[in-house]
Amino acid sequence: MNQYTFSGTAKTVTIGAMIVGVVSMLLTWFVGADDLQSRFWSNFLHNSTFFLGISMMAFFFIAVCITAYAGWASVFKRVWEAMSANMLVGFIFMLVIALTTYFHWNHLYHWADAAAVAEDPILNGKKSFLNPNWYLFGTIIIVGTWVVFGRKMRSLSLDEDEDQGHDFAKHRSMRIWSAVFLPIMGFSSAAMIWQWLMSVDAHWYSTLYAWHAAVSWFVAMICLTILLLIYLKSKGLYKEVTNEHMHDLGKFLFAFSIFWTYMWFSQFMLIWYANIGEETTYFLLRREEYPILFYANLAVNFLIPFFVLMRNDTKRKLGSLAFVSLLVFIGHWLDFFLMIKPGVKITRDDHGHMAAHGEEVVHGAAEHGIHESVASSFEVGYTIPGLLELGTMIGFLGLFFFVTLTALSKAPLIAKNDPYLDESLHHHT
Amino acid sequence: MSGHVSPIRPPLVTGNKTYHQITEDLISPTERVPSKAWILGLILSVSVFSFGAFCILWTIWNGIGTWDLNRTINWGWDITNFVWWIGIGHAGTLISAILLIFRQKWRTGVNRAAEAMTIFAVMCAGLFPLIHMGRIWLAMFIFPYPNTRGPLWVNFNSPLLWDVFAISTYFTVSLLFWYTGLVPDFASVRDRAKGLRKKIYNFLSFGWTGSAKHWQRWEYLSLILAGIATPLVLSVHTIVSFDFATSVIPGWHTTIFPPYFVAGAIFSGFAMVLTLMIITRKILGLEDYITIEHVESMNKVILVTGTIVGVAYLTELFIAWYSGYVYEQFAFFNRAAGPYWWSYFGMMFCNVLSPQLFWKKSWRRNIWLTFFMSIFINIGMWFERFVIIATTLARDYLPSSWSYYSPTWVEIGIFVGTMGLFFTLYLIFCRVAPVVAVAEIKAILKTSGNQYVGPDAQHQHPKDVKVESEPNHTSI
Numbered sequence: 001m002n003q004y005t006f007s008g009t010a011k012t013v014t015i016g017a018m019i020v021g022v023v024s025m026l027l028t029w030f031v032g033a034d035d036l037q038s039r040f041w042s043n044f045l046h047n048s049t050f051f052l053g054i055s056m057m058a059f060f061f062i063a064v065c066i067t068a069y070a071g072w073a074s075v076f077k078r079v080w081e082a083m084s085a086n087m088l089v090g091f092i093f094m095l096v097i098a099l100t101t102y103f104h105w106n107h108l109y110h111w112a113d114a115a116a117v118a119e120d121p122i123l124n125g126k127k128s129f130l131n132p133n134w135y136l137f138g139t140i141i142i143v144g145t146w147v148v149f150g151r152k153m154r155s156l157s158l159d160e161d162e163d164q165g166h167d168f169a170k171h172r173s174m175r176i177w178s179a180v181f182l183p184i185m186g187f188s189s190a191a192m193i194w195q196w197l198m199s200v201d202a203h204w205y206s207t208l209y210a211w212h213a214a215v216s217w218f219v220a221m222i223c224l225t226i227l228l229l230i231y232l233k234s235k236g237l238y239k240e241v242t243n244e245h246m247h248d249l250g251k252f253l254f255a256f257s258i259f260w261t262y263m264w265f266s267q268f269m270l271i272w273y274a275n276i277g278e279e280t281t282y283f284l285l286r287r288e289e290y291p292i293l294f295y296a297n298l299a300v301n302f303l304i305p306f307f308v309l310m311r312n313d314t315k316r317k318l319g320s321l322a323f324v325s326l327l328v329f330i331g332h333w334l335d336f337f338l339m340i341k342p343g344v345k346i347t348r349d350d351h352g353h354m355a356a357h358g359e360e361v362v363h364g365a366a367e368h369g370i371h372e373s374v375a376s377s378f379e380v381g382y383t384i385p386g387l388l389e390l391g392t393m394i395g396f397l398g399l400f401f402f403v404t405l406t407a408l409s410k411a412p413l414i415a416k417n418d419p420y421l422d423e424s425l426h427h428h429t
Numbered sequence: 430m431s432g433h434v435s436p437i438r439p440p441l442v443t444g445n446k447t448y449h450q451i452t453e454d455l456i457s458p459t460e461r462v463p464s465k466a467w468i469l470g471l472i473l474s475v476s477v478f479s480f481g482a483f484c485i486l487w488t489i490w491n492g493i494g495t496w497d498l499n500r501t502i503n504w505g506w507d508i509t510n511f512v513w514w515i516g517i518g519h520a521g522t523l524i525s526a527i528l529l530i531f532r533q534k535w536r537t538g539v540n541r542a543a544e545a546m547t548i549f550a551v552m553c554a555g556l557f558p559l560i561h562m563g564r565i566w567l568a569m570f571i572f573p574y575p576n577t578r579g580p581l582w583v584n585f586n587s588p589l590l591w592d593v594f595a596i597s598t599y600f601t602v603s604l605l606f607w608y609t610g611l612v613p614d615f616a617s618v619r620d621r622a623k624g625l626r627k628k629i630y631n632f633l634s635f636g637w638t639g640s641a642k643h644w645q646r647w648e649y650l651s652l653i654l655a656g657i658a659t660p661l662v663l664s665v666h667t668i669v670s671f672d673f674a675t676s677v678i679p680g681w682h683t684t685i686f687p688p689y690f691v692a693g694a695i696f697s698g699f700a701m702v703l704t705l706m707i708i709t710r711k712i713l714g715l716e717d718y719i720t721i722e723h724v725e726s727m728n729k730v731i732l733v734t735g736t737i738v739g740v741a742y743l744t745e746l747f748i749a750w751y752s753g754y755v756y757e758q759f760a761f762f763n764r765a766a767g768p769y770w771w772s773y774f775g776m777m778f779c780n781v782l783s784p785q786l787f788w789k790k791s792w793r794r795n796i797w798l799t800f801f802m803s804i805f806i807n808i809g810m811w812f813e814r815f816v817i818i819a820t821t822l823a824r825d826y827l828p829s830s831w832s833y834y835s836p837t838w839v840e841i842g843i844f845v846g847t848m849g850l851f852f853t854l855y856l857i858f859c860r861v862a863p864v865v866a867v868a869e870i871k872a873i874l875k876t877s878g879n880q881y882v883g884p885d886a887q888h889q890h891p892k893d894v895k896v897e898s899e900p901n902h903t904s905i
Contacts, residue, residue, distance in 0.1 A: 067729075070531075071435050122753040129751060168437055179788075182733075186740045194751070207685035207741075207748045251530075262663060266687040273675040274682050278754070419437045426433040 001237055006409040014402040021395005028381075028388045038348040039381045041106040042340055043389055045097055047396040049196050050336045052090025052143070053217030054224060054400070059084035059150045060185055061221065063178035066171075071420025072248055072427045075240050078415060079228055081157055082407035083221070084150045086400055091143045094196070098136040110202040110347045122203055130199050138195060142188040149181045160417045168419050189214050197336075200343035204282045206271065212263040213339065216332045219260050219301070222253045223329035228404065230318050237413060243316045244427045250315030257305035257328060264298070285342055290383060293338050300331030333393060337385055345382040440879035440886075441535055442870060444717035451870055455863045456618055458713050463860060466712060474852035481846005484839045485560055493563045495839045501832035502822045506840040507561045509814040510847065513697070514554035515596065515669055516690075516810060519662060520698025521547025522603050525610070526658035534877050535726045537869040538719045541862070542709060543702045544607040549854040550701070551600045553847040558592070560843065588671035595668040599661050606654045612637050613647065613868045666694040673817060680760030680821040683748070689741035693810060696734035696780070699727050700806035705855065707800045709864055718865045721794045728793040731806065735784035738813075742781060760821060768833055769820040772812045779809020
């Protein structure tokens with residue numbers, strides 16, 4: 001079978017998951033304790049950026065493989081093509097965030113508050129980057145570019161299936177599109193990550209932040225690829241995807257989990273070592289107020305893949321691969337939680353504080369982790385993911401798989417005219 | 430085995446080579462009388478190195494005062510050269526370990542020479558911290574061992590000490606890796622030799638017989654060393670970057686330094702590999718083994734790493750502005766518009782802009798342009814380290830202590846001398862060992878030889894084996 005049909009249980013489960021997500025989001029909205037709905041919006045931002053990044057990374061990896069003459073994965077490259085169809089979904093979600101920020105219907109970002117910016121010399125200095133206009137237009141231009149590249153690549157790949165001769169003209173054209181995409185992605189992903197994620201902590205900055213977040217996306221993408229392939233194999237599809245391919249995906253998961261840790265450590269250690277108050281506040285807050293997530297992040301995203309996947313055989317067995325992929329996927333979702341929620345919480349608390357006391361509060365004090373009124377307060381949805389966060393994630397994941405499987409069912413599973421297909425079918429590690 | 434190579438992969442060994450011809454081509458340079466060019470090169474390199482050695486002695490005898498360092502700029506050419514050489518020493522292990530893991534077959538053409546270059550570059554690099562100590566006779570103080578000096582222990586919190594460990598580990602593993610690869614090749618040299626030469630090479634090849642057991646153990650050792658070497662490629666320059674980034678000096682303290690230094694190191698390492706290989710392939714007539722495809726692949730690596738470095742430069746610049754931290758902002762303003770503006774622009778031009786030429790395929794395959802660019806990048810990467818070190822130090826927090834620094838003849842002499850050392854060692858290496866890994870080229874011949882793959886292949890295989898495990902694909 002070279003064709004996937006999306007029906008039956010798969011459809012029911014993904015739609016069910018989406019319903020769970022919608023219900024969770026509605027509940028979040030209606031049980032929301034504050035009138036800013038920060039819990040709802042931060043969940044929305046968390047999952048939108050996370051899944052948009054994963055789909056962009058799937059496309060990025062296709063581009064990398066083509067540019068690097070890597071042939072081993074071409075047997076299942078349609079899976080990545082299908083995953084990258086989610087860029088359009090992510091684009092729409094980010095547009096929602098950008099528009100609601102533009103119209104001040106959410107309060108995720110401290111810098112979006114013009115009154116606060118006027119008071120604050122540091123935020124005032126960042127005004128020409130951190131402002132709702134650029135947030136909106138930057139998102140449209142950059143994510144729009146990703147979507148255009150993704151669709152172009154997909155259509156070239158489908159056209160290639162129709163080719164009769166062996167001149168590989170389509171492949172050459174794909175190579176050009178891929179090569180051009182790489183530097184665009186290199187610059188633009190950083191700009192987006194600063195804007196969407198780092199600016200949640202509007203005062204804080206770190207040059208490595210964007211690379212760390214991007215690697216997080218990449219690892220999560222590999223996890224979902226492994227899980228999806230295992231699912232498709234369980235349905236009797238992709239018999240050509242052998243243990244050899246899974247082994248290589250396992251190696252990528254292993255290697256890039258270490259690479260992620262390298263990024264995490266480089267950022268943490270340098271900030272810890274230099275001990276500059278403006279910088280340490282970020283990690284101090286997370287270590288003191290979020291100790292479980294802070295250490296679980298390292299344990300799940302480093303220790304588990306490192307020790308489980310170190311052996312040869314665990315990378316070749318679907319059970320152990322699925323186990324690690326699932327855990328690490330959740331681990332990176334938690335990493336994003338930890339990147340977003342503390343900043344959002346401070347922004348919300350400051351806003352509440354101002355409203356309650358009718359006076360301006362210097363925001364910087366809160367970001368330095370010494371905000372007296374909120375210190376050590378435990379709050380589901382902010383300091384730890386609750387059921388609603390989980391439900392929202394399940395909803396986004398359901399949508400992600402729904403879109404992926406729909407795209408997958410639109411084309412043959414194997415791109416039969418890919419120039420590396422023969423190599424990939426006979427791949428052995 | 431040889432049947433499953435993509436039709437768009439170019440051959441990596443040209444000239445319809447047989448196994449015997451490969452042995453002839455690659456080993457005979459070690460058996461011939463050296464050419465005039467080689468002798469001339471050696472004389473030149475040794476002379477330059479001698480002058481460098483004299484400058485080193487001059488420094489040790491008279492003290493660091495013979496350099497133009499001052500209270501404000503206390504790191505200058507010395508540390509710039511140290512980082513520059515360490516960076517160059519990255520390509521060898523990247524090629525031998527990481528490209529091995531990524532199964533890049535083109536690595537076999539260049540890995541031997543690149544690894545040799547790595548070892549020589551690390552030796553040159555290691556000189557600088559030693560001389561910079563001033564009292565080189567106290568160099569053993571860097572080793573942590575129980576002692577009667579107080580006891581005076583090393584400072585384990587200092588990244589400079591981590592450097593000692595990182596670089597010595599890197600040197601050891603690189604050397605082992607290189608030598609492991611050489612063992613079967615030394616045996617091939619021995620098998621063709623007579624008399625004393627045979628005895629020497631027999632000793633060097635540890636009595637290698639080529640039995641299946643030997644190969645099995647050799648493969649095993651190579652795999653383990655590749656596993657150890659892979660994190661080392663990242664760790665060495667990461668820790669070198671910590672020398673700067675753990676400080677609180679604006680322009681040095683930035684979290685992107687570790688991966689950005691590693692990318693820059695690979696960038697400069699490949700540039701140096703190209704500089705050497707373009708000369709070597711010409712002089713030794715190795716165009717069939719180090720083909721234009723190899724050159725093109727390396728130029729692609731240069732383009733990628735050059736652009737990564739470009740992303741990092743712009744990230745630093747942007748975040749300096751974004752930080753709202755005036756000292757950080759000034760550090761970058763000073764780099765671009767301060768007294769050393771020319772080195773900043775040299776760096777940007779050589780490292781980020783000029784490699785963009787390699788977007789054009791015919792330019793990636795142009796030997797002269799590649800050679801010219803490789804020199805250019807070596808200069809650019811030297812400027813990068815100079816920008817980071819001297820430019821940043823020249824303008825510190827206190828304007829009354831601002832200063833300007835230019836090297837004395839001693840500092841220039843030592844730098845030029847290390848180049849002499851580097852080329853002396855490389856020239857000797859070319860004479861005593863096969864410059865291209867003989868056994869590894871033979872291993873890829875049937876999947877990458879031009880008589881097996883590519884447009885001129887004589888041993889064609891049926892192309893239409895698509896989706897062969899598909900039972901009913903006619904129904905699609």
